[in-house]
Structure formats: C-alpha cells, structure tokens
Amino acid sequence: MITFEETGLSPEVLKAINELGYVNPTPIQERTIPELKDGTNDVVALAQTGTGKTAAFGLPIIESVECKNKKVQVLVLCPTRELALQITKDLVAYSKYIQGLYVTAVYGGADIGKQIRELKKGSQIVVGTPGRVNDLCKRGVLQLGGLRYLVLDEADEMLNMGFKDELDSIISNTPDDRQSLLFSATMPKEIENMSNRYLTNPVEIKVGKQNAGAVTVDHIYYMVHARDRYLALKRIADINPDIFGIVFCRTRHETKEVAEKLIGDGYNADALHGDLSQAQRDQVMHRFRSRHLQILVATDVAARGIDVNDLSHVINYNLPDDIEAYTHRSGRTGRAGKTGTSVAIIHTKENSKIREIERISGIKFKREMIPSGDEICTRQLFHLVDRVEKVDINHEQIEGFVPQIIEKLSDFDREELIKRFVSVEFNRFIAYYEGAKDLNVYKKDLDKDKSSGRRGNGKYSRLYINVGKAHGMTAQRLMGIVNENTDRNKVSFGKIEILRNFSFFEVDESGYKPVISALKGVNFEGEKLHVEVATAKPPKRKQRGKFDNKRDGRRSR
Template structure:
C-alpha cells in the first residue's frame, strides 16, 4: 500500500498530514498527486464526492510551489463561498509547516478591501468564487500573469450555475503555458466542453466509475402525497433517533419554510441558503459541525463545500432538476468509509424521475414504507435504553445526592423504577403518535385512483379568462395563483389549459378568498377574471361537462393537468420534469403543497409534542 511519502511529498507536508490524521492516500490522490508533480500536462480528474479531491490537487501544487515568489502562482475556482472557504482552510492546514506560503480566499459577501489588502501582501495561492475573482481582476488587484496552475473544482457545478462568462474572463488573463487541472464528481457533456475549450490535450484519470454513486451509500425512496410530504419527513426523522443529516430542498423559500417548521416542531434544525449573510452561514455551519444541529435544511448551491464526515442521512425533500445534483447530494453522506443513507421523498407522478438517476449512479433505489407511529415509538424507546446503558456516571458530582435519591425512591422495586423512569421520557412521544394515521394508506388510495380526477368534494373548480393564446401554461398559472397569496396552505388540484380560457381547482375551504384575491389581478397587462364554475357528474365517456366549458372543451381540444403535471401521453416521461421546472421558475417560489398537513392531528404541531431537544430525537455527541 502506497504512502504519502512515496508519492513524492516533502517533509513539511507529510508532517501536516500526520497532524491531520491522514494515513494512506485515497484512490484519486494516488493517481493525481504524482501526475501533477511529474508532468505539466493538463488533467481531467473524476472522483465521487468525499474522496479527497481537495488534497489531490492542492498537495502537488504545494510541493512544486515557489515560496520565495510572492506573486500568485495558483488560482483555484470554486462554485460557492462555502466550498471556497473549505478549500482555503484545507490548504492552510496542509501548508502550516511551509514557511512563506500564503493562501487567500476571495468570495462575494465579504469585505473586498480586506481581500485587496491580502492580495497586496502577496498570496501564492488564491481560492475564489468566479464572480469575486473577476471583480478583483477588473480592479487590477488580482494579477494572474505568473499563474502556473489553474484549478477548476466542481467544474460541472460552475457551468450549471452560469459561470461560463466568468471562466472565460479568468482564462483571458492567465498565461498559455499554465497547467489546467479540472476536478469534478460528475461528467456531464458540459464538462467535456470545458476540456475542449480550456485545456490542451488533457490526460484523464478516474477514481471509481464516472457518475456513479458511492458504494457505501444506500438509496431509498418513500412514495408520499404532496400534502403528506412534510409529515413523512418528520416521521422518517423520528424513526431514526440518531439522525444527523441534510434535508435538500429546491428553492430558498422552501428551505426556509421546512427549516422553520422543523424548528417549531421541536427539532434541532436550521436552514442554509443564499439569502443568509456570510456571518449567518458561518454560524449555521459551525453549529452543524459541532453537533449542535441535528438536521440542516439546505439548497444544492448552499450545501456545496460542506465537509462533514459523520452524516448518517441525506434526505431529498424534493428531487433536483439536474440528475448530476443527486450525485452531489448523496455524496454528502457515506464518507470516510462509513455507511450512509440517501432518501428521496417522491409522489407517484415523480416515479419516472428515479429511473434516470438509477442509470446515472448505477444503483437501484429501494422502496420503503413511511414509518408508523408504533414503529417510531419502538425505535425511540430502544434508543433511550441504549443511551441509558452507555451513559457514564460522574460520581464526583452525583454521589452527594445519592442518599437523598435512594430515600425518595424507597419502596419502588426494580421493575417499577424502570417503568417509571422510561415513562418520564416516553409518555409524551407515545401520546403524540397515538392513533396516528397510516401515511402509506393515504398514498395507496391516491395510487389506486392514478390518472383519475381528484376527489371533487374537496375541491372547487374555477374558470379563468386566460388560455394558450395568452401564453398561459400550467407553470405560469401556478405562479399567478401563488402571486395572489391566497393562503399558505391551499392545495392546487387539476389544471386544464384551453385556447382562450382555462380551469383550475383549489381547496374548497378557500373559495371566497380565491375570488377576492384575484380582484384587480393582471397577467401580461390583461385583467384577470376568475369565477366559480359548476361541475356536473361525469358522463359515460368520462369527460367532465362544465357550464362554462363551451364547445372547445367538448371537442376535447383542451389538455388536462393534474396538479400542474401533464397527462398528455404524447409528452411521455418528460412531462413531470418539464412541469416541475416550470413550477420553480414561477414568479413565486412558494408551493402551497410544500406546507405541512395541518389537518393531520397526529403529525401537526401541538403543545404535547415530544420535546426533541432533550432526550428523544437528539443525537448524542
């Protein structure tokens, strides 16, 4: 087995690695470090998240760096602030015994004057986000004339986030004879375009299989309804008392809302998204790393660069739009040889989205049932018992009280004492889930009626004077509904888009509020008119007749949508993905269906909910 010394690293670096607990190189380090040290050839390197890519590109750079030259010799570009900060910190740790080596991290949201002063003092290695790096170049504070290494970390994500123009601007001011190193966890077509446009005959190395999921990560999915998505999330967390993980959401607003709900429900949780200041982000991450937080709710962008090795779970509250993003998400767990679980919460309509992910990661998802109240209580009870068994007694602090404690408990036998002790912590949890409904039954009932209209008794059908000729589509209609801020909990049902008018369904409890909310509304400069339309029973052919429907609907030219999702067979499997994108691009990121099901008494917030901040539901350090 090779060692870091055999890879050609100097004593100062080896000493730092020993302090950090590095023992043997990972596969990507074994392949990349000697290649970069021995050759000036450009390099494409692919490895799964969490396999040590930062050390793979930074250690050979440190080995070959000229510490006596204060000019910038290496520029490392990262898609996010968090990842840039993490890379900068790692390089500082690797180089702590190397005299004269300065590392500077530059990113938006921090004081640019401080960064300029750091550049003026001399920094051989600069780690930066594309936007701030270009800003400093334009200010002529960051000079890259003498750069020997250009490193693109998480290159696929930089392109996904729209940084191509910034990459071009950085490359324009770097010398032609530099060595370009491209590191990525996935290999989409866009990364190949980077190699063609920015690299000269690069050599390619791969650790493991490209675009595959980590071998020690189990992929599971739970089928839920939109209404039950949040209650299902809570049950999964409760069924895993030692959970220490990240819940991934697709939008900043959804992230903030889910985190707020979890906090109000007593979980040790917080949010990480782009609207937080850098100080707030640093504070959240510090709490998460030191185990003060059990659950971190985050967007894909904000979570890039998280270096937490003991995560037990990654939960996809919503699947990402980009398949590659799932690889990055799941790679947050199962690190350093430990096992991890990646969970996806999906509706029946999203089932088709699992297949492309399975092909990409070369792994199958396992279907799981949403835990029942009985199962949760059992898991929590035995978790408590294990905590008690493993608790060390501090005799110095407790012995003085033991005599009084024994006296107070005199008369209770062993069985009674155990029963009462357990009940102190367990009764609230047991009460919380008593008579809780089976969320899987709710899903199965929806599944049995798949392809049929929702229960009309719970929905009101509305006419709206907009259609395809007004450039209206399901995503824009959902955005228009959300703009009216009818309520935080309204459920959107079937949508039908016709040429000159359309229909949509909303929870009947908000009928009056819907009508009033649309008063004075406009769409593309046109006044909006919304009315309740009476529904009649289905005819033999199964098509619904509406009083406002007109001949257009009877001729069947209108397309039907269930909750905004197309049921037109001609669109095939692409329909769910396209429609989910249209929803997120709406003018409002709020999704009514993202809200917790407050009608579920067994899962909603209540004064007698279990205290998850003490005892049950808290991960022990």
Template sequence: MNKFEQLGLNEALLKAINDLGFETPSEVQEKAIPLLLEKDTDIVALAQTGTGKTAAFGFPLIQKIDPENRSTQALILSPTRELCLQITNEIKLYSKYIHGLNTVAVYGGASINDQARDVKRGAQIIVATPGRMQDMINRGLVNITQIDYCILDEADEMLNMGFYDDIVSILSNTPEDKSTWLFSATMPQEVARIAREFMRKPLEITVGHKNSGSSTVSHEFYLVNARDRYEALKRLADANPDIFSVVFCRTKRDTQAVAEKLIDNGYNAAALHGDLSQAQRDSVMKSFRSRQIQMLVATDVAARGIDVDNITHVINYQLPDDIETYNHRSGRTGRAGKLGTSIVITTKSEMRKISAIERTIKQKFEEKSIPSGMEICEIQLLHLANKIHDVEVDHEIDSYLPAIYEVMKDLSKEELIKKMVSVEFNRFLNYYKKNKDISSSRSGNDRSAEDFSSAGGAVRFFINIGSRDDFDWMTLKDFLRDTLGLGRDDIFKVDVKEGFSFFNTDAAHAEEVMSVLNSMHLEGRRINVEVSKNDNTRDRRRDHNGRSNSKNDRRSDFAGRNTRDRKPPRRSDAPFREKKPKRG
C-alpha cells in the same frame, strides 16, 4: 512505510501529512498525485464529493510552487465562500513546513481592499470564488497573467450556480501555456465546453463512473400523499433517533417554513438559504458542525461547498429538477468510506423521477413505508433504554443519591424503570395515539397489519443487532439470508437502527426465523428475535428494491390510476430534466 511516500511527495509534505494522520491515499489521490508531479499537463479528474480531491491537487501544487518567488503562481477557483476558506485552510496545513509559501483566500462578504493588500504582500496561491475574483480583476487589484497553474474545483457546482461567464472571463486573463486542472463530480455539457475551450489535450482521471452515485450511499424512497410530506419527514426523524442530516428543499420559502415547523415541534433544526446574512450562515454552520443542529434544512445553492463529516442521512423533501443536483445532494453523506442514506419523500406523480435517477446513478432505490406511530414508539423506547444503559455516570451525582433514594424508596425496580422511561416516551406515545398512519403505496392497498397477519402474509421481526454491530440494511439482509438459507427476496423491508433492527419475511418462514436466530450468538452476545407487535406490513411479496413481484399487483397499480392522479403537476412536481453527459 506511509503509502503517501510512494507517490513521490517531498519530505516537507510527508511531515505535514503525518501530522494530519493521513495514512492511505484515496483513489483520486493515488491516481492524480503521481501524474501531476511527473509533468506539467492539463487534467480532468472526475470524482464524487468527499473523495479527497483537495489533497489530490493540493499536494502536487504545493510541491511545484517556488516559495522564494513571491508572485502569484497558482489560482484555485471554488464555488462558495465556505469551500474557498476550507481549501485555503487545508493548503496552509499541508504547506506548514514550507517557509515562505503564502495562500490567500479571496471571496465575497469580506473587505476587498484587505484581500487585495494580502495578495500584494505576496501570495503564491490564491483561492477565490469566481464573482470576487472577477471583481478584483476588473479593479486591477490582482494580476494572474503570469500564473503557472489554474485549478477549477467543484467545476460542475460553479457552473450550476451560474458562474460560466465569470470563469470564461477569468481564464481569458491567464496565460495559454499554464497547466489547468479541472476537478468535478460530474461532467455536464458546460464543464465539457470549458475543457474544450481552455485545456490542451487534457488527461482524464475517473474514480467510479461518470455521474454515478457513491457505492457507500444507499437510496430509499417513501411514497406519500403531497399533503403528508411534512408529517413523513417528522416520522422519519423520529424513526432515526441519532439522525444527523441535511434536508433539501427547492425554494427559500419552503426551506424556512420546514425549518420553523421542525423547531416548533422540538427538533434541533435550522434553515440555510440565500436570504441569510454571512454572519447568520456562519452561525448556522458552526452549530451544525458541532451537532447542536441535527437537521439542517437547505436549498441547493446555499448548501454548495458544505463539507461536514458523518452526515447520516440526506433527505430530499422535494426532488430537484435535474439528476446531477440529486447526485450532489446524496454526496453529502457516505463520505470517507462511511455508509450513508439518501432518502426521497415522493408522490405518485414524481415516480418517473426515481426511475430516471436510477438509470443515471446506476443504483437502485429501495421503496419503504413510512413507519407507523406504534413502530416509532417501539424504536424510541428501545433507543431510550439503550441510552440509559450506556450512559457514563458522573460521580458528582453521588452526594445527591441519598435524597433521591428516599424519594424513590416506595418503588420497585420494575416500577422505577417504567417511570424513568415514561418521562421521555410518553410524548411520543401521546402524539402518535392521536395521529393516523400515512403510508401510501403504488397499489393503493390500505389493508391493516391485522388483516395481513390473519391472512398469513408477511411477518415483521425485531432483532437486537444493528449499526453498532457494523451492519447496514444490505449487510444485515445478506447475513439473515445466508444464516437462514432463504432466497434473495425472502428477507425484505430491512430497517437498521443503532442497537436493533427490523425485517420482514413471509409467515411461512416465521417459525424457522425464531428457532434459528434465537439459538445464535454474535461475538459473545446472544441474538434475540421477536415478532414486532406493531407489524405494519403489506400482504404481497416485494423484491429488494421494494417493488412488487406480482404481475397482478403491477396490473392493479396501473388500473388503479384514475383522473385524480392526472392533475397538472404543482411546482414541486415540475418536469425532471435528465441530462445526458457528453464527452469532452
């Protein structure tokens, strides 16, 4: 039995759900759908972006609508044109077997007269952006005075975008006895005010904790000098060859500049900001969804409503002013139960922001070092080798092989492999030979890897298992710790790639690591562990969050701050507003 059948949905909806391949309701769907079907009530549902909120309100709404009554019965407000269209398309898919039910999208950037005409023909459900909806009300092109249901989707995003006055005005045109369903990722003061003023004793559904981060997202930060911020971004992209990410900047100018630099450096990147026309925005998003673009550089406002699956990383090129915005950013990855990573590129003067975010999202950041040039070259080399090994051969090439064999006949197998790999690998090697490493640290300790190796400090290992084997950094750390019988903090600086990973231990454990792991097999495949030739480690112990465990280190961190560290903050280092959620 499909678990959606247990929620009380009718046959027409269940048939559409089956067509879509849905089998198990998400937590917010499991909590909201039976409640909304049982009675007409106001609710506030708090759940992170990507948890299935559209279906949570869409299924019960469709079941409650009378398709034979052609008047407008429900209004759904959403923050952006893109999300408005997305909700409309999903409602249409859910209601495909309900004859006579019409859903119309109302948004800016398209003909208001055409939209008014579609509504007049009979639209039981209107999905609208607040600005265009207010415009249509002012012109007398729509009547929402008799609606039964009003849904505010991504309420916190709408209010963050400055739509409070529009929402208040729109709600003032709706009947008092309607049911209001408010869905939001967080509960800032403005959302609580809407709930107080326009809802009647709303029931509350909470998935996870208010304002908390998603459990499927890990959080990392990289400490760099401000002048090295772009170089850090470039190296992080090179260290993650299969990256599919959104890079957040604070301003339109920075967004455009970073995207142009990435494109000049050969990356598949594009900018998304408010100065783009709607046609340009649609083109960028189409390319991003099809993965022709791997790195989408965006402002927070422009990224509102982006709903793209399988984003591997969210990169905070600059931190936002408030924690709720950070939470929205990180919610773009780790969706539908998949794992994701939120990365912050930060400077010493911004470290207080990291602590403020940790307190609110109730998750810890792991401090990591920007990979060295040689480490990136090693990652790229092994990625290329895996790519060559796994590529599917198109046998259209067979007719060309005799000529190719003739060209290559004087090369041995080893020479041929070296030349094939060098075609792609040499550009990384040539670049990083000429560019210095940029890792910073809170202690200011810049000793080389060779110094630490000779001093008997930490050793960095390569291991031939990774995300392809269903590991992330947390599960791999646990696996290594349990297998080797080591303590919680004896495995650190774990970096998981697709087909391989890196990790550190103290030098005292090196012999045990090599002997135990190199004698093991994982699902029939032999585990291979080697000491990484590009050991870019620090000669001090760190906990699982990358922080020093040494009291002396912490004292030296504090003592090492001089007057140069106390320059007035630049605009990107503006004071961080930690908003405390208020109860509604």
C-alpha cells in the same frame, strides 16, 4: 494499494498529511498526483463529490510553489464561498511545514477591504468564487500575470450558477503558458466545451462510473401524498434518534420554512441558505461540525463545500430538478468506507424520476414504508433505555444528593420507578403519535387516482403564470408547486411552455379555478406568483430590476 510515501511527495507535505491521518491515496489522488508532479499537460479530472479532489491537486501544487516569490502563482476557482473556505483550510493544513507559503480566500458576502489587505501582503495561492475574483481583477488588486496553475473546481456547478462570463473575463487575464486543471463530477456538453475553450490538449482522468452512486450508501424512498411530506420527514427523524444529516430542499424559501417548522417542533435543526450572512453561515456550520446540530436543512448551492464526516443520512425533501445532482447529495454520506443512507421523500407523480435516477446512476432504490406511531414509540423507548444503560455517572458530584432522592422516591417499587423515569421523556411521543394516521401511499391509492378521472374530460384550460426560466422555473418544478399548493394531487396537466419571464401551462378545465386560487401570492424564489387564464397576449409585467439584483447577488457568492 499504494501509500502516500510512494507518490514521491516531499517530507514536509508527508509530515503534514500523516498528522491528518492520510495513509493511502484515493483513486483520483493516486492518478492525479503523479500527473501534476511529473507532467506539464493540462488535466481534466472527472470524479464524484467526496473522493478527495482537493488533495489530488493541492498536494502536488503546493510543493511546486516558489515561496520566495510573493506573487499569485496558483488560482483555484470554485462555485461557493463555503467551498472556497474549505479548500483554503485544507491547503493551509497540507502546507503546515512549508515556510513562507500563504493561502488567501476571496469570496462574496464578506468584507472586500479585508481581502484586499490580505492580497497586498502577498499570497502565492488564491482560492475564490468567480464573482469576487473577477471584481478584484478589475480593480487591479489581483494580478494574475505570474500565474502558473489555474484550477477550476466543481466546474459543472460554476456553469450551472451562470458564471461563464466571469470565467471568460478572469481567464483572459492569465498567461497562456499556465497549467490548467478542470475538476468536475459530470461531463455534460457544456463542460466539454469549457475544456476545449480553456485547456490545451488535456490529459483526461476518469475515476469510477460517471454519475454513479457510492456503493457504501443505501438508497431508499418513501411515497406519500405531497401534503404529507413534512409529516413524513418528522417520522424519518423520529425513527432514527441518532440521526446526523442534511435535508436538501429545492429553494431558499422552502429551506427556511422546513427548518423553522423542525425547530418549532423541538428538533435540533437549523438552515443554511443564500440569505444568511457569512457570520451566520459560519455559526451554523460550526454548530453542525461540532454535532451541536443533528439536522442541517440546505439548498444544493448553499451545501457546496460542506465537508462533514460521518453523516448518517442525506434526506431529499424534494428530488433535485437536475437528476445528476442526486449523486452529489447522496455522496455526502457513506464516506471513507463507512455506510450511510440516502432517503428520497416522493409523491405519487415522481415514480418515473426514481426510475430515471436508477437508470443514469446505476444505483437501486428500495421502497420502504413510513413508520407507524407504534414503531416510532418502540424505537424511541429502547433508545432511551440504551442511553440510561450507557450514561456515565459522575459519582463525586451526585453522591451527596442520593440520600434525599432515595427518601423522596421511597414510596415507589422498582417497576413503578422505571416506568416513571422512562415516561419523563417518552410521554411526548406517546401523546403525539396516539391515533397517528398511515402516511403511506399504496397501490390501491394509485389505482384509485388513475380511475378517478385523472385526465378529466380531456379538455384543458390554458393558464398564464408570471415566472419563467429566468426565475429558475422548469416544467417539473411547476407541476410540483401546483400539486403541493392545491393539496389535491390529482391535477391533470396538458402542455407546459416555460418561457424566459413567464410560462403557460394547461390543466384539466374542470379544476383550473382551484389552481388559480391556490397559487395566488405563493412565494417562488422571491417572486409572488400570479396565475390567470391565458389571453392572446401575456399581462404587462413590471420592471424586473429587483429580481435581477437578486440574481447578481446570488452569483457573487
């Protein structure tokens, strides 16, 4: 293992990263830094989240910036404002001792006027989201004629978020002799096409197995009925009193709902999603980074760019629709050689998804049982005892109150005093979990589901639903929504057709009425669901301008 001194970085950069505690480069840094310092080839680098990609491209690039030239020489494109801010923060830290180098972040959801003023002052490095960068280019504010480096970070996610047109527009304004760097966690066909379109004979750097989970992360899953998912989440939090982690939800609506429930139930939690203003996002992230929050509930998109160390848990409240995204989530814990736990809460129809993640990523899940009320109470009791044992006593402040306290409690013996002090915090757990039901699904339950006519009589009713691909609907999400809202978990599906603006799906004809009733008015990505028995022609839909605006807003982040 080499040190950073052996990579040939300048004394100014080495001084800055030494202060940050950097000693040995990660594998992606060890291979990328020499390539960028000594070569002029375009680069495609494949590495997982949390492997140090920002330093891999940032350290050699800031050394090559001509500080006397105030024109934009480096453009870093990334999918979200959170990631743009994190990259900017890192680049500023790396260039601490390089005089005259300026980095500016530009992203949607913030005052564009302020960003324009920053750019006009002169910045050699610009970090931004495609929507805002494209806007500034069209306004003529962001001039890319002198660009030397183009970095596409989290390229797979930028494509997933629909930024292809913006990328095409931005890159058309850059010089042909630029050096282009593409960083991605996965290499699907779309990324390969992107590489062919934007890069010239790139050097490919692969670190680790693609889609592989980190070896320092334990992967476990709990199986419950869909209706018990939130109760299971609470028990996971309660059995881990010192939890510091992220709960991943599928939609903004679900994120807000879960966070509100946790806060209402007394947990130290908050939400991060696309509906928050930048000031609100900054406030939530400040509280989380400073550990004033134990649980952050977030969507995949909102969590992009979150760089918080020492997460104990990542909890998949729902498994992601894109199986590869699981490794992105789980990679946020177990970093820097430390261990972490990735938890999946699944319902009875998601066993196959667990197997698929195992096949693609090479990891192995362990099934664990949702803890009982007695187990949780025992854990919380001894956690409280440990806190009392290790608490720092401020003798100077408390000494004057001791005589009065002793006098007031003089009627109680030692054992009674211990019981009373412990009960102050512990009674609520005893009361809540008294008679708590077993949330686990057992093999006999699965067998009962299968033998209870899960496939009905083999006849299906074809139903219409007013959302499709344009709304983010997939077959998996449709089945999940139906199962969770019917509270039956025994819906038998036939053929499912996901079209652009609406969809059709078949359910056992004996149970279609409860499905229609249960989904009526349910919110899905800002659309109120409407389900009815399919006719020859789908019902006439209203203009979708409102939804389109939402999509545009989402893309500008």
